[in-house]
Amino acid sequence: MDTATLDYLRTIAKRLNDAAHGEKTPIVEQSASFLNCSTKQIYQLLRDADLMPPRKTRTDKGDSIITRAQAELIGGMILVATRANGKQILAVTDAAEMLKAQGKIPDVAVSTILRALKAYHCHPSQLATPTAHVTQRSLHPNHVWQIDASVCVLFYLPKGGLAVMEQKEFYKNKPANVKKIEKERVIRYVVTDHYSAATYVEYVMGAESSENLTQVFLNSIQRRAANDPMHGVPSILVMDKGSANLSGLFLNLLDRLGIEHIEHAAGNSRAKGQVEKHNDIVECKFESRLSFLNVGTLAELNAYCQRWRSHFNANAIHSRTRKTRNAVWLTITNEQLRLAPSLEVCRELVTTKPKTMQVRGDLSVTHTIKGYPNQAYDLTHLPDIYPKAVVDIVVNPYRAPDIDVAWLDNIYTISPIETDEAGFAIHSPVIGVQMITKPESSADSNRKAMLKAAYGVDTEADVDKARKKKQAAYVGAIDAMADVDNSHNEGNVPSIITKAAITVDTSAHVASREIKPLTHVEAAMQLRGLISDLWHAEHFSDLQAQYPQGVPHSAITEIADRIIVGKPINYLKAVNE
Structure with a gap:
C-alpha cells in the first residue's frame, strides 16, 4: 500500500470515528467511488492498515430482558x-x-x-460451588484430636473369615446384600492428631456403637510400642454428631478425663477434614493391600494395620510440615503431654459420676476406687468446710487414688490420709503429747457470736456462766409470751362452759383411798389456769373460808363452773366437817 493511499485512509478513518449515527455509510460510499472499489474493499483496506475504528458500545450493554x-x-x-x-x-x-x-x-x-x-x-x-471455609490451626501435639468411623472393605464370613466386599455385590442398588452382612461388617476407626497429623487406626466388628468408640479411644490414648509414639490425653476431641459419639457414657468419659468435646454441624464434614482425608489414605494405602493377603481374624487385620501405621507415621512426609508425622508429634513438651490413666481406671471412668457425700465430724470423707482399698481423705484445708457439709467427689484420673472434691464452685485435688500400722492417721496428735484443734468454721463463729448476743456478754466463759445459772436469754429484747398475750387480748381464747357429764363410779371396782387435798395456793393456780381473768382475789378468801383444811381435787371443776356463771363458791360444805 502506497503512502498516498495510506494517508487517504487515515483521513477516512478519522471521519468515520467522528461521524454520528447514520453518517458512516455515505462516507464509505464516497471513498469507494474515489478509489474505484467496493465498500467492502474500503473496510478491508482499513483493517489491513489497522485503521478500522472500534465499534461503539451499545447503549443497552449489560441489560437483559430477564430480570x-x-x-x-x-x-x-x-x-x-x-x-x-x-x-x-x-x-x-x-x-x-x-x-x-x-x-x-x-x-x-x-x-x-x-x-x-x-x-x-x-x-x-x-x-454448586462450595461455601468458602476458614482453615483453623492447633497449638501443639495433643491439643486437638479428631476421630471418625467408616466401613472397611472387608466383612466377616462365619465360616470363611474376613473377605473383601465386591463392588458389584454390595452397593446401594442391592440393599438386600448389604443388609445381609450388616452385623458382620468391619468398621474402621481413625484418630488423628491435628497438629502433627499422626494417625491411629483400629478395626472393630459390628457397627458404630458407644462400646466400640470407647474401646478404640481408650486404646489410642494408651502408651504403646516404642515405634508408635503417639499417645496421651488430648485437650480437645472433634467428632461428628453420630449417636455413638453423643452417648452419655462416652461423653461422661471425656468429662472425667478433662477433654473438651466439639461436635461439628451436620453436613459439615470439612470441620474434621484431616481425619476424613486419613480415612481415604488408610483405604487407599493400606486396605488396597488386603486383596493380596489372607486375613482370617480381626486380630490379624489389626496386627497388619499396626505394622503399616507405624511405617506410615515414621516415613510419610506431610505436605504441610515437610516432615514425618512422628517427627512433628515428638516436639510435644512435658507440660503438653497428659499421660492417660491405666485401662482399668479409664474403664471405671466411663460410668463414674461425681458422688455426693456428707463430711464427717473430723472433716474427712471416705471413698473406694477400683483397684485401691477404701481410704479416708482430709478436707480440713478446704475454705469454710464444716461437719455434715455436702460435697461432690470423683476419682482424679491422672493421680489415682487422689480424688477431686467440688466445693464452693471450685475443684480441690485431695490425697488419701497416710496411716500407721494401727490405722491411725500419721498427722493426728498423740495423746498426752500435743493438742490440736480443727480450724473454726463459719458455723462455729456464728454460733459463738449468737450465744454472746443472746446473754449480753463478751466472752464464751460468761456464756457458760449464764447458762449454768439458767439465766434467761435476750432479756429485755424478746417477749417470749408476746404472741400468747396478743391472742388473749384480741379475744382469740374464748371462755368455754364445761358440758354436764356423768361421773364414773369406781367404788365397786377400786378400793377406797384417801387423796391429800390441794392447798389453797395449788387450788388457786389450777382455777386461774381454767378461768383466766375471771379469777379475783376475793375468790381466794372464799376458798379459805369454804375449805379450811384444803380443797378436794374433785371440787376444782365445780368451783370453776360456778365462778364462770357468777355463782358463789361457799355453797359447798367443807370437807371432813
Missing part, C-alpha cells in the same frame, strides 16, 4: 430439584418452559436465559 427476580426463580427451581448427592435432575430448558407457560418469564431463547443466569450468578454451576 434478577426471574433469574433467581429459575435458579431456585433447579436448586430445590437437585439431589443431596449433587445430581441436577431439572434442566434449565425444562424450568424455562414451565415458567413461560405461566407467563412468569418472557419467551426468549435458552441461550439468553443462560447468559442472564450467569450474569446474575444464578447458574447451576455457580450455585
